[in-house]
Amino acid sequence: MISINIQNFYIFGKYFTKVYQYLSMSLIVKDLVKQYREQFAVNHISFEAKKGQIVGFLGPNGAGKSTTMKIATCYLTPTSGTVEVCGYDVLTSSLEVRKKVGYLPEHNPLYLDMYVHEYLHFIGSLHQLKGVFRNERVKKVIELCGLGKEQHKKIGMLSKGYRQRVGLAQALIHEPEVLILDEPTSALDPLQIIEIRNVIKEVSKEKTVLFSTHILQEVKALCDRVVIINLGKIVKDSPLSDLQLQKDEVKIQIELEGEIEIEPFKHINAVIDIQKISPNKLLIKAQTDIRPEISKIALEKGWLILGMSKEETSLESIFQEATSK
Numbered sequence: 616m617i618s619i620n621i622q623n624f625y626i627f628g629k630y631f632t633k634v635y636q637y638l639s640m641s642l643i644v645k646d647l648v649k650q651y652r653e654q655f656a657v658n659h660i661s662f663e664a665k666k667g668q669i670v671g672f673l674g675p676n677g678a679g680k681s682t683t684m685k686i687a688t689c690y691l692t693p694t695s696g697t698v699e700v701c702g703y704d705v706l707t708s709s710l711e712v713r714k715k716v717g718y719l720p721e722h723n724p725l726y727l728d729m730y731v732h733e734y735l736h737f738i739g740s741l742h743q744l745k746g747v748f749r750n751e752r753v754k755k756v757i758e759l760c761g762l763g764k765e766q767h768k769k770i771g772m773l774s775k776g777y778r779q780r781v782g783l784a785q786a787l788i789h790e791p792e793v794l795i796l797d798e799p800t801s802a803l804d805p806l807q808i809i810e811i812r813n814v815i816k817e818v819s820k821e822k823t824v825l826f827s828t829h830i831l832q833e834v835k836a837l838c839d840r841v842v843i844i845n846l847g848k849i850v851k852d853s854p855l856s857d858l859q860l861q862k863d864e865v866k867i868q869i870e871l872e873g874e875i876e877i878e879p880f881k882h883i884n885a886v887i888d889i890q891k892i893s894p895n896k897l898l899i900k901a902q903t904d905i906r907p908e909i910s911k912i913a914l915e916k917g918w919l920i921l922g923m924s925k926e927e928t929s930l931e932s933i934f935q936e937a938t939s940k
């Protein structure tokens with residue numbers, strides 16, 4: 616009898632965990648395919664984004680990023696597979712999906728003859744925001760996206776960075792739960808990139824963000840999770856922190872006071888290679904983090920360590936490896 620109860624409890628627990636996991640997902644892409652004649656723009660991809668996560672969607676040109684995003688925002692229909700946004704299917708509940716999702720397309724289409732303020736009211740009206748509420752939303756997104764000074768200018772008069780801010784503001788006007796941003800910082804200068812990045816960081820609090828980019832620095836600066844796509848297939852899907860720990864090689868740089876000897880370090884088990892960078896600096900490649908062993912040797916020999924640092928595996932090398940096939 617007891618064992619049945621425990622079993623029931625176990626089954627209920629598993630079921631509850633599954634339901635909880637499902638409910639905490641804002642975006643679920645399942646076995647998605649988009650085919651143009653013989654070409655698979657997207658080839659059976661699956662990934663998920665949790666509430667509150669910022670997911671970097673990476674891949675070389677033509678990998679399938681924009682296609683996936685267009686399907687998730689109801690601009691394209693899939694050949695097969697499903698995309699759910701906050702529990703709504705893009706095919707069967709596209710109106711609900713459009714309410715839940717804010718989209719900044721790659722080429723940020725704007726009406727250049729409209730004033731910023733006027734344009735945001737127009738987009739608000741398309742989302743059926745009315746009266747005082749619409750006024751407040753326009754005010755809020757202008758403030759969030761730092762458009763205060765530019766709101767009475769025509770969009771055509773704005774710099775690229777400010778046009779991107781208008782693009783972001785229109786994506787946010789209806790308070791979407793999910794933000795989909797297709798290369799939001801492409802073609803911007805370094806200063807504008809930092810500005811837009813800060814705006815994304817600010818607005819992404821309490822939202823789920825999927826954004827594509829070619830700038831790996833951006834992923835490091837913003838993302839919780841990274842999904843890498845290549846030739847229409849997902850080749851990596853991992854939290855950023857795990858990704859940088861995945862490689863089975865650690866590089867450690869040490870600096871001693873005075874001339875350094877290689878010999879004692881060669882006997883540490885996990886060492887793969889040692890390079891002398893300068894008379895008092897070494898770069899050691901090892902299978903594991905051997906900093907404690909290094910410290911012990913230095914202590915035994917009476918050497919003074921001036922510095923010791925562990926290099927993280929670079930996202931660039933992970934990206935290169937994942938997309939080189």
Ligand SMILES: Nc1ncnc2c1ncn2[C@@H]1O[C@H](COP(=O)(O)OP(=O)(O)OP(=O)(O)O)[C@@H](O)[C@H]1O
Nearest residue numbers: 651654655656674675676677678679680681682683
């Ligand atoms: N309408 C279409 N007809 C035929 N092929 C298409 C069409 N749209 C996209 N493709 C192809 O599908 C593939 C994926 O395109 P997609 O625009 O999704 O790539 P991407 O990862 O966004 O690339 P980029 O980083 O250059 O924007 C490409 O090879 C592209 O040429």
